[in-house]
Amino acid sequence: MTVRPDNRLADAPMQPVECRTCGARVLVRKSSWEQTSVQWDAAAAARCEERRAAARAGDTFLRGCTNVRDAIESAVSRGDLRVLSDT
Known part of the structure; x- marks a missing residue:
């Protein structure tokens, strides 16, 4: 069986978004109004107040x-992050 490569990120890469409360910077891809992908790196996870409180x-x-x-x-x-299903 051949695995088809996932090219979605090549067509619409994740974009950085910074938390206004703690400054954590995550990568985000908003595929639709209902679906949002968020990637946390170690630095963002360490800065996040809610994550620290949960831990x-x-x-x-x-x-x-x-x-x-x-x-x-x-x-x-603000239009800084687009919803891909709207384009």
């Missing part, structure tokens, strides 16, 4: 950061 509480899985989600929504509103 202190013993949570091993964080569903997301509300401050980063707000920063993504703001980037979309």
Whole structure:
């Protein structure tokens, strides 16, 4: 069986978005209004206040950061991050 390469990121690469609260910088790709991909690197994870609080509480899985989600929504509103399904 041949695995087809995933070229989506070549056509629409992830874009940096910075949290306005802690300064964590993540990479984001907004495929549609319902679907958002977010990549955290070690530096962003270490800066994120919600991630640190979750780790202190013993949570091993964080569903997301509300401050980063707000920063993504703001980037979309400003036109800095496009929703690919709209193009």
